[in-house]
Amino acid sequence: xxGGELELIQKSLQGxxxxxxxxxxxxxxxxxxxxxxxxxxxxxxxxxxxxxFVRAYQRLDRYDLSRKFSTWLFTVTxxxxxxxxxxxxxxxxxxxxxxxxxxxxVWQEDMERSVREAxxxxxxxxxxxxxxxxxxxxxxxxxxxxxxxxxxxxxTRLHRARALVRAELTARGVIRDAAG
Amino acid sequence: xxxxxxxxxxxxxxxxxxxxxxxxxxxxEGRVVRRLARPAVRSPxxxxxxxxxxxxxxxxxxxxxxxxxxxxxxxxxxxxxxxNPNALSAAATDLFTVxxxxxxxxxxxxxxxxxxxxxxxxxxGDGVWKVTVALPPGRxxxxxxVDGRWVGQDPLAAEYLRTFGKYVSVRYIGGDGE
Numbered sequence: 343x344x345g346g347e348l349e350l351i352q353k354s355l356q357g358x359x360x361x362x363x364x365x366x367x368x369x370x371x372x373x374x375x376x377x378x379x380x381x382x383x384x385x386x387x388x389x390x391x392x393x394x395f396v397r398a399y400q401r402l403d404r405y406d407l408s409r410k411f412s413t414w415l416f417t418v419t420x421x422x423x424x425x426x427x428x429x430x431x432x433x434x435x436x437x438x439x440x441x442x443x444x445x446x447x448v449w450q451e452d453m454e455r456s457v458r459e460a461x462x463x464x465x466x467x468x469x470x471x472x473x474x475x476x477x478x479x480x481x482x483x484x485x486x487x488x489x490x491x492x493x494x495x496x497x498t499r500l501h502r503a504r505a506l507v508r509a510e511l512t513a514r515g516v517i518r519d520a521a522g
Numbered sequence: 523x524x525x526x527x528x529x530x531x532x533x534x535x536x537x538x539x540x541x542x543x544x545x546x547x548x549x550x551e552g553r554v555v556r557r558l559a560r561p562a563v564r565s566p567x568x569x570x571x572x573x574x575x576x577x578x579x580x581x582x583x584x585x586x587x588x589x590x591x592x593x594x595x596x597x598x599x600x601x602x603x604x605x606n607p608n609a610l611s612a613a614a615t616d617l618f619t620v621x622x623x624x625x626x627x628x629x630x631x632x633x634x635x636x637x638x639x640x641x642x643x644x645x646x647g648d649g650v651w652k653v654t655v656a657l658p659p660g661r662x663x664x665x666x667x668v669d670g671r672w673v674g675q676d677p678l679a680a681e682y683l684r685t686f687g688k689y690v691s692v693r694y695i696g697g698d699g700e
Binding site: 353356357358359360362363364366367370371374375378379384385387388391392395396399400453454457458460461462472473476477504507508511517 | 550
């Protein structure tokens with residue numbers, strides 16, 4: 343556990359909201375990353391991250407202090423985001439979501455744009471493991487723990503996710519073939 | 523494209539999207555704490571009073587006191603509208619602090635927490651207990667519990683109410699008390 347984290351959790355268990363605010367500060371970007379991987383929309387992901395921290399605080403007495411806190415928190419976040427995804431139908435297409443963001447208007451290079459659209463165009467079941475692997479740098483076992491998947495399923499989904507991205511890049515003509 | 527290059531590009535694509543979301547995360551701590559400090563939906567006073575009576579974490583006596591104070595607050599709410607609020611300074615708006623050297627447990631109860639205790643802490647052991655509770659602008663009634671003893675007159679309060687022999691402190695956040 344990171345320095346002082348256990349103390350912050352214990353204070354939070356005693357009702358110290360200032361301590362929980364520090365926990366939120368430490369993990370908000372990681373929780374947001376999971377939420378955006380599942381929801382593919384920043385505003386919805388912010389809502390989900392907020393809901394996840396509220397729910398985690400309310401259920402903190404169920405957290406086993408001997409377990410890794412981040413895995414438990416990420417699991418709560420993934421569940422909240424998946425519930426939000428189920429309520430929100432249909433899932434918006436990436437183009438509709440992202441093109442309104444001015445930060446991406448400058449992102450015009452073909453390869454980068456193609457990879458981005460290929461990754462964020464993946465189904466949620468492939469996208470979420472990919473983000474946990476390549477942004478959170480989680481081990482495969484932990485990805486399985488957060489998403490409720492067996493180790494073999496995580497490996498399969500990551501393999502297929504990479505294959506789908508490669509196939510999309512090939513179809514767009516930004517790479518020459520699907521080999522490699 | 524070799525696998526390591528594909529993985530690098532995937533990593534870059536994911537990183538750009540997530541890190542681009544940093545602006546929406548600014549102030550998330552405050553939003554979470556405010557939601558936790560204040561019930562999202564305020565139930566009627568009689569529901570809250572019944573919930574307090576059913577709560578085994580606090581004694582029946584305190585539950586009755588909380589219910590009486592809540593009821594009294596409703597009775598005197600109209601009178602409070604005519605008072606000229608002496609608003610606290612902006613630096614103190616969310617901070618509940620009380621000097622209680624030697625105390626073992628200090629909590630604040632108030633209408634913002636449905637009169638449920640929120641613990642104060644004395645991290646440096648100087649006898650000054652405090653907790654920061656983020657509250658939206660408004661008028662708040664509260665009291666401290668110092669080792670279970672009711673302390674209703676906070677020196678930092680804007681005013682006091684005295685009902686049924688108990689004092690309750692009042693503070694205004696946001697300056698206008700609205």
